[in-house]
Amino acid sequence: MNDILIVDDEKDIRELISDILQDEGFTTRLAANSDQAMSELNAAEPALMVLDIWLKDSRMDGIDILKQVKRNNPDVPVIIISGHGNIEIAVAAIKQGAYDFIEKPFNIDQLMVVVNRAMETNRLRRENATLKRGEARPADMLGNSTAFRRLRDQLDKVAKSNGRVMLTGEPGTGKELAARYIHALSPRANRPFVTVSSASIEPERMEEVLFGRETPDRGVEPGLLEQAHGGVIYFDEVADMPLGTQPKILRVLTEQQFTRAGGADKVRVDLRVISSTNRDLSGEIGAGRFRQELFDRLNVVPIAVPSLVDRREDIPLLAEYFIRQFNAGQGLPLRDLPEDTVAALQSMHWPGNIRQLRNVIERVLILADSADPIQPSELEAQSGGVDASDVLALGPQITSLALREARELFEREYLLTQINRFGGNISRTAQFVGMERSALHRKLKSLGVVGGVRVEGDGG
Secondary structure, eight states, rough: OEEEEEEEEEEHHHHHHHHHHTTTTTTEEEEESSSHHHHHHHHHHOOOEESSSOOOOOOOOOHEEEEEEEOOOHTTEEEEEETOOHHHHHHHHHHTOEEEEESSSOOOOHHOOOOOHHHHHHHHHHHHHHHHHHHOOOOOOOSSSHHHHHHHHHHHHTTTTOOOEEEEEOTTOOOOHHHHHHHSTTTTTSOOOOOOTTTTSSSSHHHHHHHHHETTEEEEEHHHHTTTTTSSSEEGGGGGOOOTHHHHHHOOOHHSSEBBBBSEEEOOOOEEEEEESSOOOHHHHTTTOOOOHHHHHSSSSEEEEEOOOGGGGHHHHHHHHHHHHHHHHHHOOOOOOOOHHHHHHSSSSTHHHHHHHHHHHHHHHHOSSSSSSHHHHHHHHHHHHHGGGGGGOOOOHHHHEEEEEEEEHHHHHHHHHHHHTTTTTHHHHHHTTTOOOHHHHHHHHHTTEEEEEEOOOOOO
């Protein structure tokens, strides 16, 4: 980002500065008065502004423009220049937030030193803000399953664009992590990623939180939209957004500008929007709780985030990652995962998806008496027991069968579960169940099981 806006009423001066900066590889825009300057600022935020104090035939002088820039575009460094400079003007400009002050006639080398220093300071400030936010790295997206690879391929494709993305999926599947992955690989990676937790913000405060406010005693308090300027705004569980706020967000998406609560000035923002939901928004629209127009604006690229059930093959990788993470972050024991424990993890019911898996691993490590390998019994104790759907109950349906038929029913369900667990990989399934690959193929064919799906037939 090297776009510099030059504001000076003297044509020769602004063109001279522009030529100097362009020779150094910067792009420039020129404004001769305050109206042109504000128009350029509203069109697109520059990386830096060079501003003359005295502007003939302008509604505002340089100090007035500086005040407005610092209120509406606080991230833009401003270098003040003046041919009538004195210490009082310099002090006034610095107090209002100017980065530095240069007197005309200026030395070219002096100008470039100040410009380069201002650009570097701003770059470091933004990088520091990014680090403080602790934004996710692409490496945090882990998995080898078919469902995960399909998801990652979709995320990779949309990352380079500026299109709005709607992430759908059950709670705990990692929708926010997917949104951060898009941000981390996008051209906006060094700009903010701001989350709007629609469900946790009180409806009566939603607009103030989003748009910010202006009050005589506290001045300007930027909202989340303004804080996300230049980066990504992520609407988490967007179905929970109050109905009254939805048309105002729709207007922001259309116009890329808004007014703070209590303010009069238009605030222009450059945002990429990513949203997520675990609800059926079509049903919410039908019930009158979500606006069709907003859905159409947000749902440009819909991406479904798979549940953990669809990614059982990734469970060992995720569990081991969480063990290392808790060891590094909390000093919890670094425990191994034996094969039978991995099998137990992959057989369990995960309604809370990856979030639930992470919680189970954390509890097991916290309550550990030693650093010995994790045993299946510990998982059952921490997960609240085995889900009833995972138990083959001996009800009338099975007890009324002959032993051979009951055995076939068990073998069919058991092998179907194992095949799905290993993502349809017959070799890995055979290795786990203790059969030769060819023998497993014959068994599956005799039971009417092919590739993890039942085949119509007599099952014999």
